[in-house]
Amino acid sequence: MFYERSRRVERRLRELIGLLRAGGSSTPTLAERLGVSVPTVSRCLAALRERGYTIRPVRRPHQWVYELVSEPAAVPQG
Numbered sequence: 001m002f003y004e005r006s007r008r009v010e011r012r013l014r015e016l017i018g019l020l021r022a023g024g025s026s027t028p029t030l031a032e033r034l035g036v037s038v039p040t041v042s043r044c045l046a047a048l049r050e051r052g053y054t055i056r057p058v059r060r061p062h063q064w065v066y067e068l069v070s071e072p073a074a075v076p077q078g
Helices: 004-023 025-036 039-051
Strands: 054-059 064-070
Touching: 004 025, 004 039, 004 064, 025 039, 025 054, 025 064
Parallel strands: none
Antiparallel strands: 054 064
8 A cells, every 4th residue: 555655656756757857837737737736746846856856946927837957867766
C-alpha cells in the first residue's frame, strides 16, 4: 500500500517535470493536467526543489507561471 502510494507520487513528479520542460504553466493549469489539487502541485514543486531542481515563478501578462530553470546533475531513478 505504501509502495503503491510512493509509485504514484514519483509518477506525478515525473509528469510535472515534463510539463515544466514543455513550457510555463500556472499552478491551476498544472493541477488540472495532473488531476490533483493546487496545494498538491505546490507540495510537488517543493519536493522537486528539494531534489535540486531550480523552478522559478515568472510573471506573464495575465498570470504567473512556473519555469524549469535547471535540473540536478544526477536525477534519481524511481
